[in-house]
Amino acid sequence: MDLATLWFMIIAVLWLGYLFLEGFDFGVGMLLPVLARDEDERRVMVNTIGPVWDGNEVWLLVAGGATFAAFPGWYASLFSSAYLALLLFLVALIGRGVAFEYRGKVDTDRWRRGWDTVIVGCSWVAALGVGLVLSWNVWGLPLDAAGDRVGGPFAFLGWPTLLGAVAVAGFALVHGAAFTALKTEGPLRERARALALRTAPIALVPLAVLLVLVQLRSGSLWTWVPLLVVVGAAATALLRLRAAREGQAFAALGVAVAATVVTLFGALYPDVLPSTVDPAFSLTVAGAASSPYTLTVMSWVALFGTPAVLVYQGWTYWVFRKRIGVHHLPPVHTP
Amino acid sequence: MCGVDVLDLARWQFGITTVYHFLMVPLTIGLAVLVAGMQTAWVRTGDVKYLRMTKFWGKLMLVNFAMGVVTGIVQEFQFGMSWSEYSRFVGDVFGAPLAMEGLVAFFVESTFLGLWIFGWDRLSKRVHLACAWAFSLATIASAYFILAANSWMQHPVGVELVDGRPRLTSIWAVLGNNTALTAVPHAIAGCFAVAGAFLVGIGTWHLCRREPEDQPVWRASVKLGGVVGLVAFAALALSGDAQGKLMFEQQPMKMAAAEALCHTEQPASFSVFAVGDVSRPDCESVKSITVPALLSFLAHNDFTTEVRGIDQLVAEYQRAYGTNYPVDERLGELSGKPVDYVPNLPVTYWAFRFMIGFGALSALTGAAVLWFTRKGRTPRSKWLPRLALAGIATPFVGNSFGWIFTEMGRQPFVVAPNPSGVDGVWLFTARGVSGVTAGEVLTSLIALTTVYAVLAGVEFYLIRRYARAGVAGVMPPKDTDDTEPGDKLAFAY
Numbered sequence: 055m056d057l058a059t060l061w062f063m064i065i066a067v068l069w070l071g072y073l074f075l076e077g078f079d080f081g082v083g084m085l086l087p088v089l090a091r092d093e094d095e096r097r098v099m100v101n102t103i104g105p106v107w108d109g110n111e112v113w114l115l116v117a118g119g120a121t122f123a124a125f126p127g128w129y130a131s132l133f134s135s136a137y138l139a140l141l142l143f144l145v146a147l148i149g150r151g152v153a154f155e156y157r158g159k160v161d162t163d164r165w166r167r168g169w170d171t172v173i174v175g176c177s178w179v180a181a182l183g184v185g186l187v188l189s190w191n192v193w194g195l196p197l198d199a200a201g202d203r204v205g206g207p208f209a210f211l212g213w214p215t216l217l218g219a220v221a222v223a224g225f226a227l228v229h230g231a232a233f234t235a236l237k238t239e240g241p242l243r244e245r246a247r248a249l250a251l252r253t254a255p256i257a258l259v260p261l262a263v264l265l266v267l268v269q270l271r272s273g274s275l276w277t278w279v280p281l282l283v284v285v286g287a288a289a290t291a292l293l294r295l296r297a298a299r300e301g302q303a304f305a306a307l308g309v310a311v312a313a314t315v316v317t318l319f320g321a322l323y324p325d326v327l328p329s330t331v332d333p334a335f336s337l338t339v340a341g342a343a344s345s346p347y348t349l350t351v352m353s354w355v356a357l358f359g360t361p362a363v364l365v366y367q368g369w370t371y372w373v374f375r376k377r378i379g380v381h382h383l384p385p386v387h388t389p
Numbered sequence: 390m391c392g393v394d395v396l397d398l399a400r401w402q403f404g405i406t407t408v409y410h411f412l413m414v415p416l417t418i419g420l421a422v423l424v425a426g427m428q429t430a431w432v433r434t435g436d437v438k439y440l441r442m443t444k445f446w447g448k449l450m451l452v453n454f455a456m457g458v459v460t461g462i463v464q465e466f467q468f469g470m471s472w473s474e475y476s477r478f479v480g481d482v483f484g485a486p487l488a489m490e491g492l493v494a495f496f497v498e499s500t501f502l503g504l505w506i507f508g509w510d511r512l513s514k515r516v517h518l519a520c521a522w523a524f525s526l527a528t529i530a531s532a533y534f535i536l537a538a539n540s541w542m543q544h545p546v547g548v549e550l551v552d553g554r555p556r557l558t559s560i561w562a563v564l565g566n567n568t569a570l571t572a573v574p575h576a577i578a579g580c581f582a583v584a585g586a587f588l589v590g591i592g593t594w595h596l597c598r599r600e601p602e603d604q605p606v607w608r609a610s611v612k613l614g615g616v617v618g619l620v621a622f623a624a625l626a627l628s629g630d631a632q633g634k635l636m637f638e639q640q641p642m643k644m645a646a647a648e649a650l651c652h653t654e655q656p657a658s659f660s661v662f663a664v665g666d667v668s669r670p671d672c673e674s675v676k677s678i679t680v681p682a683l684l685s686f687l688a689h690n691d692f693t694t695e696v697r698g699i700d701q702l703v704a705e706y707q708r709a710y711g712t713n714y715p716v717d718e719r720l721g722e723l724s725g726k727p728v729d730y731v732p733n734l735p736v737t738y739w740a741f742r743f744m745i746g747f748g749a750l751s752a753l754t755g756a757a758v759l760w761f762t763r764k765g766r767t768p769r770s771k772w773l774p775r776l777a778l779a780g781i782a783t784p785f786v787g788n789s790f791g792w793i794f795t796e797m798g799r800q801p802f803v804v805a806p807n808p809s810g811v812d813g814v815w816l817f818t819a820r821g822v823s824g825v826t827a828g829e830v831l832t833s834l835i836a837l838t839t840v841y842a843v844l845a846g847v848e849f850y851l852i853r854r855y856a857r858a859g860v861a862g863v864m865p866p867k868d869t870d871d872t873e874p875g876d877k878l879a880f881a882y
Binding site: 097100105109111112114115116119122123125127129133134138141144148149157158159200202206344348352356359360373374378382383384387388 | 460
């Protein structure tokens with residue numbers, strides 16, 4: 055296998071890590087007003103992701119940086135063509151990050167309610183935004199020969215990309231509910247589990263539709279396999295959730311998101327960014343890759359860096375593995 | 390017409406977001422290392438004073454860290470959004486340090502910061518301390534990688550030109566670029582100057598209020614901050630001098646622009662302060678207070694070196710890089726027009742002076758506070774705490790002007806040509822911009838400026854609130870009637 059294909063796969067893995075980890079981050083934020091009944095429960099929910107949300111978000115930064123390093127043309131065309139969508143997404147990430155850190159810094163209801171609104175709104179926008187950008191990439195962009203977008207600032211708005219946005223948001227919803235069920239105890243846990251079971255049959259439909267459409271449009275024969283795995287894993291997740299085995303359900307959702315990424319990127323290959331104007335303008339893995347030397351350097355960095363990241367991020371989840379309940383919360387202490 | 394608009398807006402947008410990001414970054418880097426040091430002192434001595442310092446300064450660091458993180462996210466994507474042509478041109482080289490920064494530094498920072506914040510009762514003392522060192526050293530590693538990337542734009546090395554684009558031939562040349570190796574100590578010293586002034590400012594205010602509790606905390610903080618600030622200033626001067634000498638060789642136009650030096654001089658004098666319009670190309674209207682031969686010394690370590698002036702350099706640049714922009718519709722109004730090789734002189738001239746001036750002011754404040762609090766004295770003066778509080782702003786201002794100088798001094802290039810490098814490895818800023826509409830860039834300029842301004846206000850409010858409250862604001866008194874000991878989390882948002 056050549057280095058360019060390897061890097062295409064590494065970028066897919068980084069997206070997988072991001073969608074898996076930030077999927078439940080977004081979900082927890084989106085469900086804050088739905089699942090939590092009072093301030094203590096909201097605080098419990100925010101603290102299920104407290105120690106990890108920042109590290110989860112870095113997967114996106116590294117996916118972006120790796121795309122810049124390995125496929126500069128891909129990075130340039132995708133990000134400039136989806137300018138406004140990406141801007142909205144970035145503003146949402148800014149709001150979320152600050153809100154998590156600041157919501158507990160002043161002890162008044164008004165202050166907390168304000169930041170909760172920011173968390174909820176920004177989580178929805180960010181989940182929709184990342185789905186939009188991902189699906190915009192998979193469906194193809196109206197690129198001219200220079201790799202620039204034609205069709206104006208809102209060219210990214212079309213029903214396939216909107217479907218992608220809803221698909222990722224729907225997944226984040228179910229994933230977030232399953233994660234809350236896994237990490238909390240008492241009534242919150244039961245409510246989260248019930249919500250996941252109730253919403254999944256609807257919330258996961260857009261994702262299934264997106265995958266089938268992408269598969270029919272540009273899939274290979276082998277990409278039917280991961281697609282079927284997605285369906286099987288999602289069904290397993292719901293069955294395990296019904297049996298109150300949240301850990302297994304969460305793992306099954308992880309398999310589902312992994313298989314989703316494999317299907318999407320498998321259908322994309324050998325393009326990295328298809329042009330809808332003329333297939334000749336499409337950016338391909340072979341054509342858009344950096345030089346072999348750059349890819350070699352980056353491969354060495356990834357070879358040593360990635361396992362280390364997996365080990366210490368895994369350790370973090372281990373350190374904070376205990377379920378949290380309202381009775382674990384320390385009293386609020388602010389000046 | 391459109392091209393020019395996008396160019397100007399994209400430059401303003403990048404400038405504003407970057408300057409903003411670099412208000413948060415230096416405080417984070419400097420404070421993170423100092424807090425790790427305070428915690429080390431606590432673990433080694435068991436003195437509770439150091440624990441209280443760790444908790445107090447650590448909390449302020451965290452309030453600031455959040456803003457540094459979120460403003461950094463924008464930076465990672467802006468290259469592709471607004472500067473796609475630049476990204477295509479430099480991607481083979483520039484992407485590598487960026488991706489390394491993410492993989493080696495960002496992951497460590499974010500993960501171990503989470504462990505540090507929430508791990509007070511979950512980790513052993515030593516492991517918890519190791520987490521503090523992990524994230525604070527990772528902030529420095531991250532600075533190194535991003536400065537290596539930036540330094541490559543100032544002085545491209547380690548590449549060959551293939552199909553009109555630079556292609557990486559040696560990552561070691563990029564990571565060991567002498568421009569980067571001088572920029573890193575300069576920038577890191579700037580970070581410690583900020584952290585030092587921060588400790589001095591807030592510490593002096595509390596010390597002079599003579600609060601009975603925590604006098605040892607504030608005294609130790611002021612002393613640490615003052616010493617750190619003075620050492621940082623010495624490091625800034627030394628590394629700045631080394632940078633000046635490199636600039637003389639690598640970017641002579643930036644050197645001339647720093648001095649608004651119109652005509653070649655030998656020996657060249659250093660302008661301390663100018664009265665008049667420095668942007669006039671003839672220099673006739675400018676009255677300047679100068680130190681004879683000092684510029685020659687700064688440039689080359691002897692008092693006789695010739696320093697080329699703007700008029701001579703413009704002629705040289707025109708010979709080497711052309712007199713006119715190419716005819717290209719993407720350049721908009723600039724297409725086919727003459728290239729202006731002279732940076733914005735009032736900005737470069739004054740930014741250079743403000744950088745040095747405010748840096749010196751910061752060190753002077755630190756020295757004054759150290760003097761007035763020597764040997765356990767607590768001054769009764771009303772103006773000393775005010776001076777120290779105002780002094781917090783000075784290194785921030787110095788840092789910002791330093792970056793404005795170094796970035797605007799390389800215009801009109803986004804990748805400045807390396808006089809001893811490979812021919813053709815340079816790019817006009819006008820050619821780096823994306824093929825997007827002015828409306829898109831304007832939207833992001835307005836949106837980001839507004840969001841950042843609001844959040845800056847919130848951060849300032851929180852820092853002020855926590856700084857006033859002192860240690861008691863961050864350390865809850867021990868609950869005596871705790872029914873379930875060990876059951877509560879040590880910290881929760």
